[in-house]
Amino acid sequence: xxxxxxxxxxxxxxxxxxxxxxxxxxxxxxxxxxxxxxxxxxxxxxxxxxxxxxxxxxxxxxxxxxxxxxxxxxxxxxxxxxxxxxxxxxxxxxxxxxxxxxxxxxxxxxxxxxxxxxxxxxxxxxxxxxxxxxxxxxxxxxxxxxxxxxxxxxxxxxxxxxxxxxxxxxxxxxxxxxxxxxxxxxxxxxxxxxxxxxxxxxxxxxxxxxxxxxxxxxxxxxxxxxxxxxxxxxxxxxxxxxxxxxxxxxxxxxxxxxxxxxxxxxxxxxxxxxxxxxx
Ligand code: HEM
Ligand SMILES: N[C@@H](CC(=O)c1ccccc1NC=O)C(=O)O
Numbered sequence: 001x002x003x004x005x006x007x008x009x010x011x012x013x014x015x016x017x018x019x020x021x022x023x024x025x026x027x028x029x030x031x032x033x034x035x036x037x038x039x040x041x042x043x044x045x046x047x048x049x050x051x052x053x054x055x056x057x058x059x060x061x062x063x064x065x066x067x068x069x070x071x072x073x074x075x076x077x078x079x080x081x082x083x084x085x086x087x088x089x090x091x092x093x094x095x096x097x098x099x100x101x102x103x104x105x106x107x108x109x110x111x112x113x114x115x116x117x118x119x120x121x122x123x124x125x126x127x128x129x130x131x132x133x134x135x136x137x138x139x140x141x142x143x144x145x146x147x148x149x150x151x152x153x154x155x156x157x158x159x160x161x162x163x164x165x166x167x168x169x170x171x172x173x174x175x176x177x178x179x180x181x182x183x184x185x186x187x188x189x190x191x192x193x194x195x196x197x198x199x200x201x202x203x204x205x206x207x208x209x210x211x212x213x214x215x216x217x218x219x220x221x222x223x224x225x226x227x228x229x230x231x232x233x234x235x236x237x238x239x240x241x242x243x244x245x246x247x248x249x250x251x252x253x254x255x256x257x258x259x260x261x262x263x264x265x266x267x268x269x270x271x272x273x274x275x276x277x278x279x
Contacts, residue, residue, distance in 0.1 A: 039116040044109045051102045052122070058095055059127045062088050066134050066165060073168040076175070078215045085222040092229035099236040103243060110244050114251070121252025126152040135230070135268045136164035136193040160190050166269050169219060170199055176216060178202035195270035203275050220272055227268045234264055 017025070024030065035053065038045040065084040072081035122128065124145050132139075138160055146153040163171070167189065174180040181198035203220060206213040238260035250256040267273060 040113050042109070042112040044105050045113045045116070047102065047105060048110075048113055051098065055095060055098065056125070056127055058091050059125075059131055062091050063127060063130055063134065065091075066131075070134070070163075070165050070168050073165065073172055073219070076172070078219060082218055082222055085219075085226055089222070089225040089229045092226065092233055096229060096232045096236055099240045103240050105244060107244055107246070114245075117251050119251055119253065121250055123250070123252035123254065126156060129156055130159050133159040134162075134164060135226075136166045137266055137268060138164070138190055138192050140190055163189055164193065166193055166223065169223065169269075170196075170202075172219075173199065173202040173206075173216065176213070178205060193268065193270060195274060200271040200275055203271050204278060207275060207279055223269050224272050227272070230268065231264070234260070234266070238264065 014020075036046060036049050038049060065088050069081045069084045069088070072078065072084070126146055126149070129142050129146075132142075133156065140160060143153060143156050143160065146156055167187075170180060170184060174185060178201075179198055180202060181196060184196040184198055187194070206216045206220060210217040238257060241260060242257045245256065247257050250259065
């Protein structure tokens with residue numbers, strides 16, 4: 001058998017894609033795999049770039065899932081929302097473990113790359129900001145960074161004014177016959193979530209009688225899973241940053257580690273954590 005024939009018969013695999021779509025065509029690999037453009041001569045810059053690019057892709061998927069979650073909660077269709085929330089929490093776990101790869105980069109290795117980054121920073125990630133917003137950590141001041149991109153600015157402006165996933169969960173509590181204060185239902189969507197007594201009382205009722213409120217109970221625990229994973233991500237970020245750049249000022253202009261440490265105090269779904277003390 002000649003070599004060409006042998007190749008063509010390789011386990012019956014299709015070998016000629018001149019007239020049909022291939023793996024690379026479908027996945028747009030030409031675009032993805034030509035998007036790594038190191039600026040420094042340093043070997044480790046490829047790790048730095050790919051770490052961020054893969055993170056952005058996973059964030060893209062989380063946003064895709066979370067947008068659908070919001071619609072499903074709004075339309076009282078919880079089973080698909082549970083499935084998607086579980087997926088988002090697992091993606092977040094994956095990003096938590098991804099820090100292990102980046103942490104193989106030592107301070108001198110990063111110092112060789114850092115000057116080439118100029119004033120660019122993860123702080124300017126529009127997808128990350130959209131993720132914070134959809135989870136309810138709203139902050140209008142963060143839009144300023146995106147002035148140079150009208151498209152990203154508009155997207156974040158829209159998300160700033162939209163109800164968060166948690167706002168939709170609170171509305172669902174109200175539709176389920178639990179008393180939610182009108183002031184909470186009419187809260188300014190551009191402000192971060194603030195703990196509310198009526199929401200706390202409603203979730204407490206759910207947790208005190210799960211059998212009667214099983215779907216809300218399951219929703220609450222899925223949200224707690226997600227916030228827990230996000231907290232781990234924030235912690236791994238600040239710890240990895242401290243390990244690599246110590247207490248240097250960030251390229252994005254913040255104080256660096258002390259800024260990231262403050263972000264550890266963010267609570268996305270306040271009542272879901274506060275209620276545990278009362279149980
Ligand atoms: C050597 C690795 C890294 C270092 C030294 C680092 C450092 C920093 C610092 C100092 C900040 C504060 C903003 C500033 O002044 O620049 C920041 C923010 C940020 N970084 Fe990183 N980072 C690293 C890796 C990553 C990775 C892998 C991601 C994943 C996407 C990431 C995402 C972000 C995000 C989203 C923010 C904004 C956080 C917020 O505003 O709450 N960073 N980073
Ligand atoms: N803020 C980082 C720079 C940095 O990490 C960064 C720069 C460009 C693209 C992504 C980055 N990652 C996360 O902040 C620093 O101060 O070294």
